[in-house]
Amino acid sequence: MDHSPRRAFLRQAAVLGAAFSILSQGFLRASSSIRIGIIGCGQWGRDCLGHALRHPGVQVRALCEPDAVQRALALSSCxxxxxxxxxxxxxxxxxxxxxxxxxxxxxQWHGVMALAALRAGKHVLCGPVAATTPQGHDALALASLQHGRQYITLNETDFHEDQQALQQMVKTGLFGDILQIHTGVHCAQLPGHRYALQGASSAVSMLGVDTANPFVQLSLRKETMEYITQRVGRKGQPYLVHQHGRLPVLEATTASGQSLKLQAGHMGQSPVAIGFRLQGSKGQWLESGRVLQRTEMLACHQWEAGRPYLEAHKPISSLPASALAFDHAIASLKTGGPTADALYQTLAMSRLQSFARKTLRSPDATLQLPAWIRD
Structure with missing residues (x-):
């Protein structure tokens, strides 16, 4: 009796069974819920809790909040x-x-908590400030890569509708190669005292900053530039005005010579905003007036209204920016372990600011940035 057909069939069945097993495991990993714990149930923590509770791919397993009132408010939504x-x-x-x-x-607690979580084998979702020192960022990067767990920054400013539209314009090559970006307080945020940098993290990806094109130099100086500030009228009504003046600027330079200029602290009594500006090889974008200049298609450096471009490239979503940031983070967790490039991009802005706080003490100071994450 010839058993060769039976043996061939069994071999094929074994191969197919293994293949289906692998596919099934991969599908389960991709489709299974992410189990999260939340540390801190203040306003932002409760906002994140709300996003987690509505997400079909997330289970909230634990909360930690020492304040009884905040804890009760969080539990009331569960x-x-x-x-x-x-x-x-x-x-x-x-x-x-x-x-x-x-x-x-x-x-102030982000760095120590994130490091402990990574070393415990947990992914980390955190706000824009990752750690307070350059060494703290080094430790986070090392722990993430060693333990195979992702560190993801939740920066909702990157998911505002206009900012996402601008990112899409950059991806389609509308501005050509990105040479320089200015980012600071968005004029719509005035008045106030402390702000997040508008679109600061997305600027890193727009410039193509990663382990192959890292930030290599950081400098602090004053530059004369246009900005927006708030005034109060005779009847007590606030209004915004354009002005020119010298402002402190933090500039980070990439290995390929690109420039990222960040609005530094302003010592005046009135808060100011430089908005968001982008310069590419084929055009420019000025956020405060939402106008577009494309040197390749328009003669004599003419300007166009930017709103039609924003409308054409805006995302199709009714969710608020904070919810989009959370959903993006959860989707990233399901893609696998950390990569050096993704880790560099998510920690780059916080690391730059830690160097600025600890090293750049006087105007016109320049620092050569040490090597960091290597792929």
């Missing part, structure tokens, strides 16, 4: 789930039933 309560954040990061830790505490 009508269809019952997350555990942890009395200390270290208990939460050590839990075996959690895949990721979302840190929504004051920024």
């Amino acid at each position: 009508s269809f789930s019952s997350p555990s309560l942890c009395t200390h954040w270290q208990q939460l990061v050590q839990r075996k039933d959690i895949d990721a830790v979302l840190i929504a505490t004051p920024w």
Whole structure:
């Protein structure tokens, strides 16, 4: 009796079975819920909790909040789930039933909590400030790569409708090669005292900054530029005006010679905003007036209204920017482990600011940035 057909069939069945097993496991990993714990239930923490509770791919397993009032407010929104309560954040990061830790505490705590979570084998979702020192950022990068867990920055300014439209314009090559970006306080945020840099993290990706094109130099100086500030009329009504003046600017230079200029602290009584400006080899973008200049298609450096371009490239979503940032982070967690380039981009802005705080003490100071993450 010839058993060769049977043997061939069994071999094929074994191969197919293994293949289906691998595919099934991959599908389950991609489709299974991300189990998260949240440290901090203040306003931002509760906002993140709300995004997590509505997301079909997320389970909120634990909360940590020492303040009884804030804790009660957070629990009141968990009508269809019952997350555990942890009395200390270290208990939460050590839990075996959690895949990721979302840190929504004051920024001074971010670094130590994120490092502990990564070393405990947890992914980390955190605000724009990752750590307070350059060494703290080095430790986060090393822990992320060593333990195969992602560190993701939740920066909702990158997901504002206009900012996303601008990112899409850059991707389509509308401005050519990006040479320089200015970013600071958006004029719509005035008045106020402390602001996040508008689109600062997205500027890193627009410039194509990564391990092959890192930031290599950081300088602090004053430059004469146009800015927007707030005035108060005779009847007490505030209004915005354009002015020219000298402002402190933090400039980061990439290995390929590109420039990222960040609005530094302003010592005047009235807050100012430089908005968002982008210069490419084929055109420019000025955020405060939402106008576009494309030197390749328009003669004599003429200007166009930018609103039609924003409308043509805006994302199709009704969700707020904070919800989009959260959803993007969850989607990133399901793609696998960290990569050096993604890690560099998500930590780059926070690391630059840590160098600025600790090293650049006087105007016209320049610092050569040491090598960091290597692919």
